[in-house]
Amino acid sequence: MASLPPYNVGDLGGGERRRAPAAARNVGAIGDVLAEWLPESGLVLEVASGTGEHALAFARRFPALEWQPSDPDPLALESIAAWGRDGPANLLAPVPLDAAAGAWPVERAAAVLNINMVHISPWAAALGLLDGAARALGPDGRLILYGPWFEEAVAPAPSNVAFDLDLKARDPRWGLRTVEAFAAEAATRGFSLAERRTMPANNLMLLFARPDR
Template identity: 65%
Template sequence: MADPIPPYEMGDLGPEDRKQAPAAARNRQFIIDVLADWLPKTGLVLETSSGTGEHALAFAQRFPALDWQPSDLDPAALRSIAAWRQDGPDNLLSPLLIDTSKSSWPIGRADALLSINMVHISPWAATLGLLAGAGRLLPPGGPLIFYGPWLADDVETAPSNLAFDEGLKSRNDAWGLRRVEDVAALAAKEGLLLEERRAMPSNNMMLLFRKRS
């Protein structure tokens, strides 16, 4: 099957419960290399909007000392995560239904939070809720990590990302690439400070926020 035009819908990935997203195979090792530097050595990682669950499986396998908690809002995604989990290690936990825009989550704490390719294909309220949730759940020093395409005042936006942004907004006016500076300002209100930013392949970026001590 050819790659769907991003962002894909879960239904684009076939009728099987265990779905495959082509981008997951392409970017997971790059993400893992950064996570190895940024994640705690032990504890529980909450991954929001886990999608197909392929990342969660790969990350749980790579970081056996961490308990990996995938989550999503989409029922098809939750089924796919559960299907991939059948072949996963014991530290890959059963997926949770989490709507980050809501203030009530079915989890009370996490040592790290990870969000991959969510903020640009969800309403702004989902990002605001994620920041608030990280402020509630993370301990002092705990990381909140983002991966995806971003806009930044000090980085010239690639033409492909500008076109991507226009395409997102044409599909849903609540979507679009977000400015790093906007998210950092709101994160600070939740006690989360932007500590590091890394350029990634395909004009993506990873952001590391830490809960203020």
């Protein structure tokens, strides 16, 4: 399906500052929800920052927060750093971070944000995201995700079904996940699904928090 976007930063062509068309389309809508869900202060760890366009935009929009971008891909880290040269002081230098790793370079955060990763990575990366968030977040910490999901009681959009099939054709370990399966794994790590927000283009934003906060 040639109309679907690429899934790796290396697919976005040359140049130091790589651009993902979806980032320009969704940055405003994601930012509006983040304005409600993010804490007033502290460090936000963005896991899988991709090109770095979101990190720059959100650091500018939320100047009271420290913004820590990360990615496991060296090409992504180069792009994030390039965009960051125009960034404010609260935008930190990117760090290499593999969500599935047993230890992360950032040990504490007020919030963990993950945009468009869970469906284009092995399930082990999603579980690693939960494990890392459980280590990094305190009692008031928030785990926030954005992307396309399936839901057991909701008929999937045809475009998401097609997207899921295309992803699995590219890599059988990829594919859209169900909110319920992810939430069940989150619960074993001390998180509950606090809010679900419908987003444009058949995406969702999910807010996970400690249930006793």
